[in-house]
Amino acid sequence: MSEEVSVKADVPDPAVPVSDPNRFRALFVIAIAQLMIVLDASIVNLAIPSAQADLGIAPQDVQWVVTAYTLAFGGFLLLGGRIADFVGRKKAFLIGLLGFAAASALGGVAMNAQLLFGARALQGVFAALLAPAALALITVTFHDPKERAKAFGVFGAISGGGAAIGLLLGGVLTEYFSWRWCLAVNTPIAILAALLAVRFVRESKAHGDTSYDIPGAVTVTGGLLALVYGFTKAAPAGYEDSAHWTDASTLVWFALAAVLLTAFFVIESRSAHPLLPLRVIRNSNRAGAYISSLMVGAGMFAMFLFLGIFLQTILGYSPVRAGFAFLPFSVGIILGAGVAANLLPKVGPRPLMIPGLIAGGVGMLLLAQLQADSGYLSHVLPAMVIMSLGMAFVFIPTASVALHAIDQHDAGVASAMINTSQQVGGSLGTALMNTVAVTATSSFLVANAAAGPAVMPEALTHGFTRGFYVGAALLFAAAVVVFFMIRIGADAVKEDDEAPVHIG
Numbered sequence: 116m117s118e119e120v121s122v123k124a125d126v127p128d129p130a131v132p133v134s135d136p137n138r139f140r141a142l143f144v145i146a147i148a149q150l151m152i153v154l155d156a157s158i159v160n161l162a163i164p165s166a167q168a169d170l171g172i173a174p175q176d177v178q179w180v181v182t183a184y185t186l187a188f189g190g191f192l193l194l195g196g197r198i199a200d201f202v203g204r205k206k207a208f209l210i211g212l213l214g215f216a217a218a219s220a221l222g223g224v225a226m227n228a229q230l231l232f233g234a235r236a237l238q239g240v241f242a243a244l245l246a247p248a249a250l251a252l253i254t255v256t257f258h259d260p261k262e263r264a265k266a267f268g269v270f271g272a273i274s275g276g277g278a279a280i281g282l283l284l285g286g287v288l289t290e291y292f293s294w295r296w297c298l299a300v301n302t303p304i305a306i307l308a309a310l311l312a313v314r315f316v317r318e319s320k321a322h323g324d325t326s327y328d329i330p331g332a333v334t335v336t337g338g339l340l341a342l343v344y345g346f347t348k349a350a351p352a353g354y355e356d357s358a359h360w361t362d363a364s365t366l367v368w369f370a371l372a373a374v375l376l377t378a379f380f381v382i383e384s385r386s387a388h389p390l391l392p393l394r395v396i397r398n399s400n401r402a403g404a405y406i407s408s409l410m411v412g413a414g415m416f417a418m419f420l421f422l423g424i425f426l427q428t429i430l431g432y433s434p435v436r437a438g439f440a441f442l443p444f445s446v447g448i449i450l451g452a453g454v455a456a457n458l459l460p461k462v463g464p465r466p467l468m469i470p471g472l473i474a475g476g477v478g479m480l481l482l483a484q485l486q487a488d489s490g491y492l493s494h495v496l497p498a499m500v501i502m503s504l505g506m507a508f509v510f511i512p513t514a515s516v517a518l519h520a521i522d523q524h525d526a527g528v529a530s531a532m533i534n535t536s537q538q539v540g541g542s543l544g545t546a547l548m549n550t551v552a553v554t555a556t557s558s559f560l561v562a563n564a565a566a567g568p569a570v571m572p573e574a575l576t577h578g579f580t581r582g583f584y585v586g587a588a589l590l591f592a593a594a595v596v597v598f599f600m601i602r603i604g605a606d607a608v609k610e611d612d613e614a615p616v617h618i619g
Contacts, residue, residue, distance in 0.1 A: 145208075157419055166231065170228045172231075179232045184236065185541050188246075189534075190336045191244075193391055205252070209312055210241075218237035218238040221237065243531075263515075282419060282423060283441055331389060338374075339372075345371075346543050348362070348364055395529050396532070408513050410592055412544060413547070414479065414544055414587070414589040417586060418482070421579045447507065468601065471506060483584045487573045544589065548585050
């Protein structure tokens with residue numbers, strides 16, 4: 116494609132965006148950043164047993180190695196998106212990269228559990244600034260619909276396959292180096308990405324109202340944190356414990372979440388400078404993309420966690436072998452993303468997303484049939500391939516729909532909503548499915564007490580499969596949401612971006 120500026124009668128048309136000659140180099144840098152963000156949600160999963168033994172982390176606190184990251188990430192994303200819009204997306208991108216590098220280095224040298232949890236939370240905070248800036252930069256950098264579809268294809272492939280790559284990398288680093296490298300490896304990568312971004316990424320920012328909605332930021336962040344923590348409190352503390360859904364301490368967190376989130380929407384409806392302009396989510400298509408993204412995040416995050424434990428604990432895989440076992444998922448996402456990116460401008464998002472979600476649900480149902488003696492090739496691999504191909508047809512259209520026809524002033528916050536829905540969904544889904552799994556395992560142990568400790572593999576597998584059923588239900592429900600709420604077709608996806616964008 117020509118990189119010359121379109122002209123009419125030899126006079127540049129200010130309404131036609133200028134093509135950035137470095138746009139594909141910028142995409143490469145953005146892809147590095149997005150890969151780091153996605154990797155860090157899963158890279159520590161296979162390293163948890165080593166970190167637990169090294170730092171003496173109590174069993175009931177192990178979950179915070181993952182949850183501290185997703186909580187901070189999901190809780191601060193909306194604010195991060197607004198900061199990126201107002202201070203400049205490139206500037207926010209650079210701050211996020213350097214902060215992420217520092218937090219990763221801190222986690223790599225953590226001498227106790229509290230410092231590790233704090234470093235993971237800091238990673239989440241800087242990821243909350245970095246992620247919406249990255250996606251918004253794609254939106255304002257690529258204006259040709261075909262090029263933008265390809266850019267979203269790269270972004271979607273990374274978003275979908277990054278978790279599996281994280282498991283592979285985490286297994287290799289843990290087995291051959293140290294669990295600490297699962298965090299420290301980000302530092303040199305983030306610094307390199309920042310250096311490249313200085314040269315190849317162009318600045319853009321929102322204009323007009325650039326005031327911050329502090330009450331909105333406080334209530335939405337507090338509400339999301341309280342909601343996720345409420346689900347965490349509801350989970351049994353162990354296999355001899357029961358769920359705590361009706362405990363006063365759990366209900367207090369849910370009530371606090373309801374009050375804060377209700378207050379947030381009231382504030383947003385009345386604020387002159389809202390953190391989340393309600394016009395962003397009043398659009399049925401965008402709302403459908405956000406809701407389905409939350410459901411997908413809820414199902415897929417817990418799937419990786421459960422399947423990783425199954426491979427190591429039940430099938431006896433080493434960390435690196437378990438990591439390689441997830442590689443077909445990444446390959447499926449990458450191959451499917453290429454097909455989806457080419458089909459999206461031709462058929463539109465809905466004909467891709469609905470079959471993709473159904474395929475993902477079918478793959479999850481296949482995992483729900485696992486037994487303690489099930490083989491990887493016969494049971495796990497087929498389900499993984501079906502899910503990966505299905506999810507590739509979901510991630511790319513979701514990003515496109517969520518940012519379709521969005522005003523440039525709101526590009527950052529609309530981008531943040533995609534990641535917010537995924538991360539909050541992942542946190543909620545992990546807590547919910549973990550509660551279901553542990554409760555089912557406890558019930559199985561009670562029913563088979565006469566068999567003694569020998570029944571534990573069957574009990575654990577029974578719990579995992581009940582969690583997989585919940586994941587399948589979430590993906591099927593997401594398909595229903597897409598069917599009723601997402602209405603744009605191929606013509607809308609093909610529309611060129613003719614809104615003028617300020618490039619600094």
